[in-house]
Amino acid sequence: MSWLRALRETARSGLTVERRRLAPAVAARGALGLALVIGFSLALFGPAVAASSAFGAFQAAIATFQRSWRPRPTLALASGGSLAVSTFLGYLTGAHTVLFLALLLLWTFLSGLVWAAGPTAGIIASSNVAIMLVTITLPTSVATAAGHAAMIFAGGVVQAALVVLLPVRPWGAQxxxxxxxxxxxxxxxxxxxxxxxxxxxPVPLMTARxxxxxxxxxxxxxxxxxxxxxxxxxxxxxxxxxxxxxxxxxxxxxxxxxxxxxxxxxxxxxxxxxxxxxxxxxxxxxxxxxxxxxxxxxxxxxxxxxxxxxxxxxxxxxxxxxxxxxxxxxxxxxxxxxxxxxxxxxxxxxxxxxxxxxxxxxxxxxxxxxxxxxxxxPADPPGPLGLPAPRTRPTLLRLAPLVLAQMRAEVRPGSAILRHAIRVSAVTAAGYLLGLVLPFGHGYWAPMASVMVMRPDFSQTYSRSVARFGGTLVGVALASGVVQTAHPGTYLSAGLAVLCAFGMYLLMRTGYAVSQVCVAAYVVFLLGMEGSGVTQTVRDRVLLTLLGGLLAMLSYALYPAWETPRLRGRLADWLAASGRYAAAVAARYAAPAGPGSPDVREALLSARAARVAWHDALGRAVHEPVRHRGLSHAAAEDAGHALAEFGRAAMLLEAHLPERGAPPLPAAAGLAEVLREATERGAKAVRERGEPVWDDLRETVAAWDTEVTDPLLRKAARLLLDALDELSAALADA
Structure with missing residues (x-):
């Protein structure tokens, strides 16, 4: 795909507005928490503290909307707590450009690595950096930094409490x-x-798991x-x-x-x-x-x-x-x-x-x-009341060392997460310095835009950059027009900010561009609540946002992490995992253990994960402006179809696994071993851009036909071989 076409496709994706089922009750609950925090802070501490605490409540509510299976109160508390720490450190170093720049580089680099733990953690970490850039510009002193951070955390506590007190469709995501x-x-x-x-x-089944x-x-x-x-x-x-x-x-x-x-x-x-x-x-x-x-x-x-x-x-x-x-x-x-x-x-x-x-x-x-x-x-022993023991998820405290281990594992050559962390930290620092040099004032709009749009893959970064610019253009223009013509007071600005937040919560799943209209207006009204940034023009804010988006897009062009060259590796992983699954199924005929064999189940889950990783990579590669480098899109589709057929043939064998204690089939042990070895060698050949051959498996299947009388087993073995031959033919045409 050419660069021009790739830019056109990603821009169209970013500006797309989808018709999705809205959740007005959940959006209203988040807006209520924000209103309570702002009102309480305004009444007791004034606009500056209210703006800080509002960002905490705003971000905590966004965290509860993320696709995560953890309890919503936990997400709100984690978001509020991490944002409080980020802002506190930002307050302490904000008066010293060199110190703050060092903190910004470190914090942004770590937020990029956090994507190794999943998109929910990555989004929360990126938002912490973006909001830190805004909140440290609010008038304060080092002596009150802890108080501001405490109010930010209080915003997360309020949102968590509302989730508990006003439950909306509990267990709805599950x-x-x-x-x-x-x-x-x-x-x-x-x-x-x-x-x-x-x-x-299999994605719905994997999601349910x-x-x-x-x-x-x-x-x-x-x-x-x-x-x-x-x-x-x-x-x-x-x-x-x-x-x-x-x-x-x-x-x-x-x-x-x-x-x-x-x-x-x-x-x-x-x-x-x-x-x-x-x-x-x-x-x-x-x-x-x-x-x-x-x-x-x-x-x-x-x-x-x-x-x-x-x-x-x-x-x-x-x-x-x-x-x-x-x-x-x-x-x-x-x-x-x-x-x-x-x-x-x-x-x-x-x-x-x-x-x-x-x-x-x-x-x-x-x-x-x-x-x-x-x-x-059999994998889950019975739990209390005769129910099967549930699959356990670690608490946040026990999750911390696991996340650190995942982050350390990504610090290696060739890691897309590491490249993302380097890109986002360099771009955010560059945007911050440019914001200081340019005569616009409040230059945080540029690095804030960069850190919020950048993702580990090309298509999301470019589509979100376009959507961010378009949404900010509309949102800033509308909100600034209201501020400069109507001159709303402190409480009216606070009310308009809460209204914009409600719109963002309500529409955030319909499209990134739509949500950014509300976010941009929210920031303008919130800062206008205490007079900060009122003098900044629409042109200045839009130009700084455009600068941040352009920096993000340029960084990916100069330091990319393309998925296209890694497609053969993803395909090889799927082939090897599918071979282990088929071998585990065949081995159960040689040593019957019943339909619920744990090794078969584990191999099936690994094969599913490899298949999803392949399809995700293929979907990202389609939009990348690079050559296929040894695996064309047509060959990739044919190879994917062949491996899907291989998995289906193994699944047919699994559907009729013998019961525990059934007579064993000795020939199945040989078939299982050959399947495992042949697919491992085939995976190595795929990675090395070779054409896998299946001569030993062909001989085993021919002998299988003479030794096995069951027509199902004979036909399934031939289907496995035919699927691998189809894979070889697809790779030969690559």
Whole structure:
């Protein structure tokens, strides 16, 4: 992609306004906290302290909007506390240009490294630097620096207290993540009706898994219906694929295929019903037609062999999903919610809240005694009240050394995070010095714009730079026009600032440009509240913002961290992880350990993470103005499709893993070993721009055909080899 086209595409992305579901109640709560802080500070301490404390409350509320699974009060307190420390140090050094510049370089460099811990931490750290540049210009003395910092932290405390006192849809983010995972499964089931080999995007399942990790405090309060459906959704996916795929299931056409389509449609409706119930915390309302389709007694006479067993397993798992999705306040005796159906359902696989054969879950179980039991996922031992022990998330204190370790790990040659930290610190310092030299006054607008728009990747940095300039142009022009014509007093300026903050909270998810209109106006009104910056013209503020954006864009052009040259490495990582997953599945046939084998699960999660990293990198590389350097976009797409097919073939094998104690298949051990070794060698060849070969795997699969009688296993092994051959063909055309 040329530079001109890349700039055009990123500019269009930055100025895009999306139609998103708004959260006015949450926005109003954040604005209320800001209003309380400003009003209290104005009444007791005056405009200067009020401006400082307002920035703390403003930033703490923004932190609660970030996509994080930590409790919102914790995010508000962390934001307020870190901003208080940043501002306090800025106050102490602000009167000495050299000292403050040294602090700015260090603080900005560390904020860049913090992106290693994730976008939420990176955004909070970047905002701390930007707000520090503003707050240290407020009239104060060193003696009152601690008081200002304390008021900033108090702003975070107020926002945290309001989250506790005025809860708005508690556990809403976790509910949405789990509901999205079930809805993705429902959509997958419907797509399989028309395309039996349709791909599945694992991101919703990965997001739900992240949301399921809780701190010890959260674990004591998590609603019961958020415990089990995610694991069940994970187990439903391979069953759906196995039921639909004509290579290992029902023929492509005929009565069996028609029956499979009915079951898939019913599964989609029931999964959607469970998703709606979890999202809104209400009882599950099952579609009668879908329940009837799953309970049709002639399934056994229509479907045969593995298709029939897959249909029975699907009905049992769907019953478990429905049962665990039911809101409840306490656990029934003799049941284990989150792991299976419990007594009385007839399937022997579910979660069991005491629902019998006439209950909702039992209504989904097919009337047959042939339903094969599935043990629960064994990785999580049972916790209190019979619930499975939750995945734990470290508290903030225990998280600190982990974040430091992640930051240290990024201090190495070739790290995109390290390059970002160097870029953002150099640009912020340059913008600060230029702001001092230029005759505009209040030069913090330039470095503030730079630190807020810069991200570790090209497309976000450039799109946000354009959006920041456009939003600031509109916001500053409107707010400055109001200040210079209406001359609002202290309290009216404070009220206008709160109104702008409410608009920002309300619209921040619709687009960066829209939110920046409100942010720019907020800063103008807040500083105008105590007379700071009133004399600065619209032209000065806009030119300084433009300067900051241009510095950010120029820095990425001069010191980039392109994703395109690293695509082969990302692809090799995905190939190696997929090979380990397929090998772990094959090894379970040689040593049966049941469907919930921990090593298979761990390998699957690693393969998913590698796949998502590949797709994220590919998405960023598309917008980069650099040549492909050995892997064209067409070849990348073909290679990605081949590895997706390889993963699907492994998933078909996983769908029919033998039960614990089943007769072992010795030949599977050899297949597992060859799969692992061949994919590792293939990954090395991909990294070195070579073409992987699969001769040893081809010989093993040929011998496999003669030693194994099960048609499913024979077909799945051939599918694995065909997918790797497709990968080699794609790389040969690169």
């Amino acid at each position: 509910r949405d993540a789990l509901a999205d995972a079930l809805a993705a499964e429902a959509d997958y089931a419907r797509r399989l009706r028309h395309d039996p080999v349709a791909p599945f995007d 992240s949301a399921a990790a809780v701190t010890p405090r959260q674990a004591r309060r998590r609603p019961a219906e958020l415990h089990g459906p995610r694991r069940l959704a994970e187990r439903i996916r391979p069953v759906l694929a196995s039921l639909a795929d004509p290579a290992v299931g029902a023929p492509a056409e005929g009565p069996q295929r028609d029956r499979v389509r009915e079951l898939l449609a019913a599964a989609g409706e029931i999964l959607d019903a469970a998703a709606r119930a979890i999202r809104h915390g209400e009882p599950v309302r099952l579609p009668p037609a879908a329940v009837a389709a799953l309970r049709t007694p002639d399934t056994g006479s229509i479907l045969t062999d593995r298709s029939h067993r897959a249909a029975l397993r699907l009905a049992a798992l769907l019953g478990d999903v429905v049962e665990t999705a039911e809101p409840r306040t306490e656990t029934g005796s003799g049941a284990e919610p989150g792991t299976g159906m419990g007594p009385g359902t007839g399937s022997g696989t579910g979660t069991g809240s005491g629902v019998g054969t006439e209950g909702r879950a039992g209504a989904l179980s097919a009337p047959s005694s042939e339903a094969a039991p599935e043990p629960p996922e």
